[in-house]
Amino acid sequence: MAALGTPRGGAAQGEAPGDPLPGDAESTHNGPRVAAGASGPARFVPALHAAFDPERALASAAFADRWYRAPGNEGYEATLEHLAARLREAGFGEKPGLELRIIETEMDAPAWTPKSASLLLHRAGTEPELLHGFDEPADRDRVMLPINAPSADVSGPAAMRLSDVEDGSLFVTLQPLSRNILRRARKAGARAVLSAAVFPFTVDPSGGDRHLDAILFRTVAAQTSLPVGQISRRTFDRLGGLVDAGVPVLLTFKAEVELREVPLRTLVAAVVGSEHSDEAVAMASHVQEPGAGDNASGIAGLAESAVNVAGLIERGELDRPARTLVFIWGDEIRQSSVWLEHTARKAIAGISADMLGQSPARTGAIALLEREPDPGALAPLPPDAHTPWGAGEVSEEDVANPSGLNLVARTALSDVARFTGGWTTSENPWEGGSDHDVFLEHGIPGVLIWHFTDYTYHTGLDRMEMLDGEELRRSCTAVLATALAVADPRPADLERYLTSLEFERELRVGAAHAAGEGEIVEHWERWSAGAARWLKRLCW
Structure with missing residues (x-):
């Protein structure tokens, strides 16, 4: 190989410019x-x-x-x-x-810092169950809050389809948190929208099911006022199974965020x-x-x-x-x-x-x-x-x-x-x-x-x-x-x-x-x- 201290324009003494690198493996x-x-x-x-x-x-x-x-x-x-x-x-x-x-x-907008969030499942006769949550910035579920999500403290029944949303529902969906979905959910009376959307390629390459615990990181528009969150597909499937079985599903979604005007x-x-x-x-x-x-x-x-x-x-x-x-x-x-x-x-x-x-x-x-x-x-x-x-x-x-x-x-x-x-x-x-x-x-x-x-x-x-x-x-x-x-x-x-x-x-x-x-x-x-x-x- 050419020496790193070689004068500009030439190869090191005793070496040809075309000599291959040591290591000897083909790329x-x-x-x-x-x-x-x-x-x-x-x-x-x-x-x-x-x-x-x-x-x-x-x-x-x-x-x-x-x-x-x-x-x-x-x-x-x-x-x-x-x-x-x-x-x-x-x-x-x-x-x-x-x-x-x-x-x-x-x-372009205030700096947004998430402080904490939680999603609780309430069922009759049982203690509230934490489905997702974080209260430290290093916690794994921190991405359950999209960038620019507002603070929130809302409760209501889970609605798994937009057509089932009623006043006070928490809409749980596989669709991304698009402006259109948020507008339609708000118009139907949803108090919050929780999305389990992921990419088509979010699939465990080992053949296992690790991807079912993936919570998508995303951004929503600044000044979004409707509470929004992300959940895993595993949580979505579980909630959907309970709703389909006729089990009353009440959810509480809380979020605390901080906004600061900084350069x-x-x-x-x-x-x-x-x-x-x-x-x-x-x-x-x-x-x-x-x-x-x-x-x-x-x-x-x-x-x-x-x-x-x-x-x-x-x-x-x-x-x-x-x-x-x-x-x-x-x-x-x-x-x-x-x-x-x-x-x-x-x-x-x-x-x-x-x-x-x-x-x-x-x-x-x-x-x-x-x-x-x-x-x-x-x-x-x-x-x-x-x-x-x-x-x-x-x-x-x-x-x-x-x-x-x-x-x-x-x-x-x-x-x-x-x-x-x-x-x-x-x-x-x-x-x-x-x-x-x-x-x-x-x-x-x-x-x-x-x-x-x-x-x-x-x-x-x-x-x-x-x-x-x-x-x-x-x-x-x-x-x-x-x-x-x-x-x-x-x-x-x-x-x-x-x-x-x-x-x-x-x-x-x-x-x-x-x-x-x-x-x-x-x-x-x-x-x-x-x-x-x-x-x-x-x-x-």
Whole structure:
């Protein structure tokens, strides 16, 4: 492998630029083949992987997982302070070349913090039974309150169908808490709506029934006044069975929430570039949302990575990159907009670091690269396939400005797999929904590195036991290796990139020919030519 201290533009003495990484395992990536070699992201993988401390990263993730994190709320603020303290300890904001700042902007609505909630079942001749409840922010049932749910103290008979709702009923449903459902339930006289809705993919991959205890995390509109809550499918089935059997079912639903007028804070750290400090590669990981995988793992992993890069540079084990590396933590999507609005630097690329640490064995999720919009988003052809998240809307205009960022990120996944002795990864065409969209909307290349399909996604089951420290280590190594390869490119990187790009072009064009998709053939030819030009500009 090329030494990390190698002068810009060349390989280490005695090594060829194309020599593969040690580790000697083929990448198990469902996607285009990547040429083996020690250039590009491979220059950074060994040091990044060695420096990453999974236990330290998981400790930060565990701190964040103690809180129900919503924009600007108590848990969000506590987590930001924890991250900032970790960064300051490493010298950010104090040592030359290590910047740290907090950007304050206006909140669209008051910060919402849940304090407690309970759902009690009353039956004649028995003590009230607690079906769901929490009174500490770390309690598992905390997500029974959607973000923006109001405080409540209501009782009434359970109605399992909207047609059965009468004045004073608590409507219990499998339908999501949409504005339409809330409006209709209120009109029918419901005192509250309790939803057991989950995603179609919220299914235990082991064949068991763990998913029946999943409570969906969601958000309702600010200023929602009708009491609302989430329950598990197991609870829904039990209540439905009692009602169907003619047993009188009386429910009491209580909720206490706190609203505060505060600014929205976004935390930004930077490793200042050595040559082009006015240009930046940005990585964003969102703090809000209460899951361990989504996204305590991402924020903790990105903080660990920022600290490690600073330490490697200080110890002389890594050259300071030519361009600046920027690390962003805040409210998903808005955080990247906030940084772009408040920076004088030119963003060269953006990477969304989201859901990085899920255990494939325990959740069913694997590491994925979501590419920026390319012809695969116009017509997915084998080996491409969309995830259950679903395809985003893409036009021909959206794929008219190719870059090579997809390929650099794919190469990083492959290099981590080879170095670590094997790692199952895949990729999907652009679907959207995270911070890479913000960069794309500004004409900046952007990708998402994430894990899916996770059956615990956006449910109360997404807790620390679903994380894997080594998986987080691999994912974060790939994120940072991608960023460094763009921030500190070398001419010797280009040959490997162009070889890999030709592998992709042959695969994509061949699949399009086989499907009789002549226009897609042309799109991929144009995309490949444009990506080659981008990579040449990057490396020369």
